[in-house]
Amino acid sequence: MKLVTRWKSCALMLAMCAASAYAHADDLANVRKAGELVVGTEMQFAPFDFLDNGQQAGLNKELFTEIGKELGVKVRFIDLPWPSVLPGLEAHKFDMVGGPLTVTKARMDRYAYTLPIADATDALLKRSGDGSIRQSSDIAGKTVGAGKSTAQYEQLKAWAATLPQPPEIREYVDFNQAYSDLAAGRIVAVANSVTNIAYVAKQRPDTFSVVQPAFGSKVYYAYCMRKDADSKTLLDAFNAALLKISRDGRLAALQKKWLGVAMETPASLPTPNY
Structure with missing residues (x-):
């Protein structure tokens, strides 16, 4: 009886350790294990994300399709009212936010940004x-x-x-x-x-x-993730994919299609003015 009890105890401990290891696996490993990147967004933000006859359309859908190809995963979007998107990220409801968001100092203190994808002045x-x-x-x-x-x-x-x-x-x-x-x-x-x-x-x-002219300071749009150690590998992999898409002309083609003009975006994240 003692041997059985001890065996059950060891099995339980091993199961708990396995669950703990998965819980603390980095986000990129979890995304690849699930086979999908889950993105929170608001589909009332044309030309990045909007509904056309009830179906998602815009730059985000097409750009994330290319990102998914580079990462080897599918992309699934969750549509929410904008005030719910960032709290949803913090609550681990999805892997990242695909607004995109304006890069600001206050947000950089709280979230990890990807490389810029467009002008947000x-x-x-x-x-x-x-x-x-x-x-x-x-x-x-x-x-x-x-x-x-x-x-x-x-x-x-x-x-x-x-x-x-x-x-x-x-x-x-x-x-x-x-x-x-x-x-x-x-x-x-x-x-x-x-x-x-x-x-x-x-x-x-x-x-x-x-x-004309615009009243704002020069700022950029980017996507964001949680600012923690688990998200670092996903952020690095995403940025590597985005740089490849930018350098081979796919990003410029999507910008021209959806924004009307191809825009130069920096290869590193600039420090915002506000």
């Missing part, structure tokens, strides 16, 4: 023909919109505070709601990256136009 979208908004500073004293929990909102808020009369800033759960209010005249402008709003203006030139 902030600018304003206005209604076409609105003569009251000729330059960015013309939003002083007016009502404008931005995405809730976004870097664009934070940069708009900081910049707006420098105007003679700060505008009222409305926060929106997703940018499509902000664009609808802009088209309806309930706000005079929406702050977002010049990349995003140029795409929106291109799709609806009779309704929207971009205010």
Whole structure:
């Protein structure tokens, strides 16, 4: 009886050790074991991620397909409201975030960023023909919109505070709601990256136009992961795949297709200004 009990005890300890080893395996090993990279995103962020007749479309879908080929895994997206995406990453609901996100100092302290994939400098979208908004500073004293929990909102808020009369800033759960209010005249402008709003203006030139020049500091878009030792191998493998895709022209082709122009992106992560 004692031998049986001791054998069961040893078996239990071995099982616990195996489970512990798996729990602490690095993220790249877990991704390869599962055969898929799980990405949290918000599919209301054209041209990166959006729904076309109920199906995912945009730069993210095609770029992550190429990343998956390089890593030898499939890619599965989870669509969430943006305010839920970063908390979902921290709760280990998925492997990484495919927003993409603007690279900021505050976020770099909390998350590990991939290499940049596109320009994310902030600018304003206005209604076409609105003569009251000729330059960015013309939003002083007016009502404008931005995405809730976004870097664009934070940069708009900081910049707006420098105007003679700060505008009222409305926060929106997703940018499509902000664009609808802009088209309806309930706000005079929406702050977002010049990349995003140029795409929106291109799709609806009779309704929207971009205010030039952009008001924001030079920043970039990138994807992010948890900032811990387990994510380091996945981050390194992702960046190696992204560099290969950039150098062989696949990234530029996708940028041109979805953003309208190929953009130079740095081969290392620059330190943001804010």
